[in-house]
Amino acid sequence: MFLLKTYEFYKGYSEIQIEGYFVERFVNLCSLRGIKIWDIDKKTEGIINLKIYEKDLGRVDELLKITKSQMRIIKKVGIPNITNLYKKRKLFIIISLICCAVIYFLSLHIWDVEVVGNEKIPTEEIEKILDEEGVQVGRRKESIDFEKMKSNIYVKRQDVLWIGVKIKGVKVTVEILERKNADEDVLENFPTNIVADRDGVIQKISVRSGQKCVEVGDVVCKGDVLVSGLVDSEHSDPIMVNSNADIKIKTWYTTKKAVPYQKTILSKSGLVDKKCKIKLGNYTINLANNSTKFEKYDTINSVKKLVLFGKIETPISLDVSTYEELITSDVLYTPEQAETIAKKEVYDLVMKNIPDGAEVLNYDYNVFSENDEVIVRITAECLENIGVEEKISF
Amino acid sequence: MKKDVKAKFQEALELPAELLTNSYRMTLIDNTNVLIENYKAIIEYEAYVIRLSCGLTIFGDNLNVLEISADEIIIGGKIKNIEFEN
Structure with a gap:
């Protein structure tokens, strides 16, 4: 039934x-x-509705004369009728056909090359090699011999183990698997020392392999050997091992900060002024007067470039400047207020300095007052892991 | 005499009955569709009755001709009654 309807x-x-x-x-x-007619339906006495093929419509006139009846067309359906409708709009048809042709033509070319999977070889380098081999934006897909390209790259680059090429639409994804050097994840196979990477006081040391060089309570400086990979033996020459130890040290971090009692604060008033301009290469088209009425303001510039297919950059860009008005106000702090503010600021500062993984044991504030400001110094005591492995060199 | 010859010929070759004689063949699907071959012509066509010149009269509700050609006609609708004429 569906087929018949389609044919009709x-x-x-x-x-x-x-x-x-x-x-x-x-x-x-x-x-x-x-004359094929179908779906005949009698509505009322003397009136019938029926369906008839377009080509038979002319032959009906004679029959109408014989039967002395009249015909009225209710609806025209089908492809010939649609094409008749568009016969007058020639330009529309031509342009839509050209569009289709252009899209088809463009889809035969590569418009994007993506390199994935490379860790050590820079993407630019691979892109350059691909460019030399003919995998370029704008080339016809069929004109590229990917097998030849692959073998050429294998010959050129010893550090490339495997290349996979995936073509999806107009995008080529080149997958790269790099050859890993055998002597790379090395440190475990070599004799090493453990060396301090910052200053502090040893709090705890437990050695799994190697010879302990420092004791709990010792002060160490950056670069000191904590555990040696050279182990003395009573029966033979010193043997060399890969050192392994857990060492914890105590460190102190100090920062100070002065807060004046009188302070000028800049704050946003909330008023915002937006100005847009369009850039076409070197030409700039201002869409509005570019100056702002604010006395003091922050300027935030954002540039939006028109990018085609997510890759091709066009010289057309939209620059939006946002001006945020700022107002100044003088604030007078009481000594207590200044101290609280200084303490908070100094705490934030010191927390930034303390490395990740360190445990803060306690902290301690020192407050000094000068003629028109308050100075707060913080000392934070931390417990942290220390020690980096270093190859023993001869 | 002529009829006899046709009937004998048909009997001898075991041909379908409607092929040589001037008879019609009716295929009924439920009471919604009826196909009549060799119907000859429509005499009367209303929404409640279709009279064919082969001698069949079909009564029903909302009868309509789904398809028509020189030898066969398909009638759709709710068929209630079929009358034969001799």
């Missing part, structure tokens, strides 16, 4: 209404003359 649509048909005294005769004559 393809051929084009009309729904017509016949009005007359002898509609049965009309139907009989149609069937006798081989």
